[in-house]
Amino acid sequence: MSRTVLDLWVGFFVVIGAAALLFLSLKVGSFSGFNSSNTYVLQAPFDNIGGLKVRAPVKSAGVVVGRVAEIRFDPATYRAVVSFSVDARYAFPRDTIATILTSGLLGEQYVGLEPGGDVDMLGEGDTVMITQSAVVLEKLIGQFMFDRAAE
Amino acid sequence: MTVARQDFLVDLRAVRFAYGEREILRGIDLSVRRGQVVAIMGGSGCGKTTLLRLIGGQLRASAGQVVVDGADLAGLSRAALYGLRRRMGMLFQFGALFTDMSVFDNVAFPLREHTDLPPELVRALVLMKLNAVGLRGAEALSPAELSGGMARRVALARAIALDPMLIMYDEPFAGLDPISLGVIGQLIRRLNDALGASSIMVTHDIHESLEIVDYVYFVSDGRIVARGTPDEIRASDDPFVHQFVHAEADGPVPFHYPAPSLAASLLGEVGA
């Protein structure tokens, strides 16, 4: 086999290999995990995060605008502090409400952002003050029973 | 002998070598003068090939000195050793041609690796070397298409590609038909004289060798047991040389592996 034919084959191999990678990155996957250069990080304390996981989506009006970056427990306030990165293209008012929601009845949990009307916008490292915890099914049922008993 | 030491291209002084516990060479003194063709002879497994490895620097002597072209191999760095090897050619027992290259590329290999010559010049040199071994017409063949004798000639062309000062041959006659054998024998002598090189040949083919060499060493059991010019060897009455030259089955090299006497073994006294 002469060297040129061999080179041609190797070139072909590299091209279709690169095409396969491109296919995987564009058609199969998506760049939903925004890289840190064009995101900003917000924090939100919750009384209860339910089953929220790191890398869960952050949505506003149903559109994914960010990802949960870190979840930790604050021993001073006994609350969970969720840090999440938000795409820098989107700015949210200071009085935005963060809620932990569930997609479908049994689906994955995500953070929902509901913008308020403040003129000041949240910036890097800011904390979302108004939050609403996850709905825990046992608590809900317990409350329902309690209300019924009270009637 | 009153030859100055610098006249020796290869000079082995009291060289010993052992693989682990097993001693292969037990004190070898051997020297090759410039321009000479020297044969090292001996039975199979007596350490002849080990000697070549020591001279080529592929093995290190456990004691004694191996001096090639004035340099003691024991003290050489890897780079210096490689520098020395560029001026050595070695013909391996079965040629050791690179099976994934054509005959031409095999001979061109040392030139391409060690020089920056333009392709036309490489081509001219390769064809000259192939012509010297009579195989210029075989340049496009692959090593698999060559007969044993042809493969060895190609390997010889490859070994002399860089015009070495020392050519080593490991069993150059093994497994060749009488015609190829004569051809290789003549080539060894002719190329040695044409290149002004020195040659060391390890072989047990005594009659072919005596025709072409200047000096012969006999090795047995890790020692040199006899030495001399071909004429001296032919006239020698040394029992070992006599046995070797006349191919006798029994002699100083016994036919039997060491064992108790046959009668004793048959009567079962060993087991008793």
Added chain:
Amino acid sequence: MSGVIGFLRRVGSRTVDMVWRLGFATRFFGLVLLYSGQSFRRLHLTIREIYFAGVLSLLIILVSGLFVGMVLGLQGYETLQRFGSSDALGVLVALSLTRELGPVVAGLLFASRAGSAITAEIGLMKVTEQLKAMDMMAVSPIARVVAPRFWGGVVSMPLLAALFTAMGILGGWLIGVVFIGVDDGAFWSQMQAAVDFRYDVMNGVIKSIVFGVAVSLIAVFEGYDCTPTAEGVSRAITRTVVSSALAILALDFVLTSFMFRGQS
């Protein structure tokens, strides 16, 4: 009693032997890296090896990828439709391929196709004294023979794994969408929503690079280290396939536990 002692002695010598070989393999790896300069300076040597390791493995990789994807499509649909979520078929196929099956199965195929060929080639060169002849010509066999084959394998493996994964996803799509009738839009959009480029695809690529290094190193080492006889070469080839498979599975576990620990 003497049987027990003999057994212990055998185990002990095996262990010592293994540690010794491991040490030699590590030193050998260092040498290969040290002598790698030539395989980059004279690129055509490495390109040749990419041809042998990569291009010649293409067919088996593409066909196997297609079949693995088709099986995933069938089995995945079978299971998912019980929960009424056959739309998630694309997610299942793509995630299992990008994260695990792509690199691992492609690595195993690569070891048995290209790894064994590399071992056989280097082993035969050793048997026929070609390596020694090269060394005598003042050309380092590690630089000229081993390093290009090593890098050829390292370059080929991620490309082959990507091709395997892509073919697998197409195979899953073929079964799921074309034959069974899962909705085409749902198949791709759910897949895109669930598969993250950096998290899933890139981690798969990293795995395949690591496997490529491991398999190529094992293949060149076993070839270089083999006993120079016909039997020694055949044993070295077997060892290449077996050790590569073990290395891939063990490394896969280690990498997976690093990459995907405690997350989604």
